[in-house]
Amino acid sequence: MRYLDCHLGNLIDALAVCQNEDAVQFALKCLATNAGCTHYSYVELRPAGHRVCSTYPVDWQERYIEQNYITLDPTVIQAGRTMRPVPWSYADKHRYDDKTRLFFEEARKFGIASGIILPIRAGFGTTVFLSLATEREATNKIAVRDRAYAATAVAFVHSSFMRLSKTVLGANDVPLSPRELHCAAWAAMGKTKAETGSMLGLSEKTVRFYLERVREKLNATNVTHAVRIGTMRNLF
Structure with a gap:
């Protein structure tokens, strides 16, 4: 060897x-x-x-x-x-x-x-x-x-x-919080808000809030669009 x-x-x-x-x-x-x-x-x-x-x-x-x-x-x-x-x-x-x-x-x-x-x-x-x-x-x-x-x-x-x-x-130009990144990353894998909340110990409403924040920060039209942008930019 x-x-x-x-x-x-x-x-x-x-x-x-x-x-x-x-x-x-x-x-x-x-x-x-x-x-x-x-x-x-x-x-x-x-x-x-x-x-x-x-x-x-x-x-x-x-x-x-x-x-x-x-x-x-x-x-x-x-x-x-x-x-x-x-x-x-x-x-x-x-x-x-x-x-x-x-x-x-x-x-x-x-x-x-x-x-x-x-x-x-x-x-x-x-x-x-x-x-x-x-x-x-x-x-x-x-x-x-x-x-x-x-x-x-x-x-x-x-x-x-x-x-x-x-x-x-340019990922550093988008200040996503750790929670926002986690929620978006699981969304990119096809997890529902309820499934993501269960894994992270959050309510479905809280997950929805974080994903909406991601959408706003990435200037996306909806969460699906935000996940697509984040994936293309290798944010998560």
């Missing part, structure tokens, strides 16, 4: 001083290079949509989305189920069924033959995956000794993207 732990410390240090998203992406490229990999992929799976930042070939990214491979990819499925790092290699394809073996064959043609995927749970139903991959069929897989440390590193990546995205999109 080739252990990733020492490189994760360097990643955390780099992220602590990042001032823009380009710097975060550069830190991830350095992580991949130091780990002996050629690609990285950062993915947020949200109930209301996905966010992807990746150096995988564009044709492969488009193919992956077009074929909905996220429902077939055994590394994503296992990592999402166990919330543990999953080392993988094309050399292990014999363990899977024919359809999954064809998936590995196709990925290999795009220069993706082995790697590791690191998952975490984030807020409001979001799951985050950080993957490293190389074109080599690794018999000496990448692994981590300290799963908690790996999760911390992925959380740093996630928080960096969230913080810097909000800066770019």
Whole structure:
């Protein structure tokens, strides 16, 4: 096994001083290079949509989305189920069924033959995956000794993207209170006012008040419009 732990410390240090998203992406490229990999992929799976930042070939990214491979990819499925790092290699394809073996064959043609995927749970139903991959069929897989440390590193990546995205999109210009943000975030996930109130310990009337405040601050025509604006601006 080739252990990733020492490189994760360097990643955390780099992220602590990042001032823009380009710097975060550069830190991830350095992580991949130091780990002996050629690609990285950062993915947020949200109930209301996905966010992807990746150096995988564009044709492969488009193919992956077009074929909905996220429902077939055994590394994503296992990592999402166990919330543990999953080392993988094309050399292990014999363990899977024919359809999954064809998936590995196709990925290999795009220069993706082995790697590791690191998952975490984030807020409001979001799951985050950080993957490293190389074109080599690794018999000496990448692994981590300290799963908690790996999760911390992925959380740093996630928080960096969230913080810097909000800066770019002007989120700080909209002074939403924590309660307003919570109510709007649950509304974005399709929760009713009663359901949101139950989760936050508030009355339905109070939730309605907070959502109306969000609507006013975002200059929206209604709450649905406000949620749409907030989601587009990455406010919650």
